Ligand SMILES: [Zn+2]
């Protein structure tokens with residue numbers, strides 16, 4: 001699944017969103033170019049080859065993600081390539097005013113600043129984004145955070161793509177990502193397996209979480225809350241809208257959080273897991289109206 005071209009998958013997922021919910025077309029048109037630019041930057045970095053971070057089993061066992069404390073300046077060149085590929089599009093999509101756009105572009109032209117923001121994002125250092133936003137005259141720190149995520153994404157994703165088997169082999173049962181420490185933006189049930197002769201052989205249905213930042217997918221207990229680990233059936237609930245049962249809200253009434261879930265056994269072709277969320281905003285609205293908050297705030301689940 002990981003080796004397919006990211007751009008192709010972005011394109012087919014955007015197309016199916018437009019077809020299914022015409023009301024989301026405007027959104028798909030606005031954000032589509034950004035997803036395409038990210039996909040291309042990721043494909044290019046992967047084709048060029050990118051160094052993998054060290055795999056320290058003892059630290060992983062203790063619950064420390066790979067990139068925490070890792071010096072990201074070793075990947076400066078890759079971050080710069082990603083910036084050049086996606087920054088103009090993200091500035092445009094966010095509709096930043098000319099002053100803010102100029103200030104961000106000038107700031108990120110220095111690779112040390114670029115890497116500094118990526119590092120701050122992985123360390124969860126929100127203060128760094130607030131201070132830098134004030135310094136650059138940007139009203140909302142969340143805009144800079146989003147820009148940093150969009151620029152970092154292709155680098156981290158290419159890294160994850162390149163690690164392949166060595167990553168899927170690690171034991172990890174936590175609700176945050178073993179690579180970058182971020183929380184998942186969506187979960188899914190794995191697709192049916194395909195034999196060498198391209199025939200569906202059934203199976204699938206295992207639950208995975210999809211990282212909101214680096215795109216890594218890791219296996220997780222099917223009947224537990226992603227946020228607090230609660231596995232009591234009485235206090236967890238699943239919601240569907242319009243009887244579309246393969247797209248659902250998994251809610252936990254113990255911590256008040258929810259995470260969307262897609263059953264990939266029912267999806268053909270397989271969607272791009274970041275793009276597909278844009279077509280599920282009705283579920284986010286339903287969850288919010290039920291007094292639930294998302295496990296991971298994204299641009300989509302905050303939209304009205
Ligand atoms: Zn991650």
Ligand SMILES: [Zn+2]
Pocket residue numbers: 225226227228229230252253254255256257
């Ligand atoms: Zn919970």
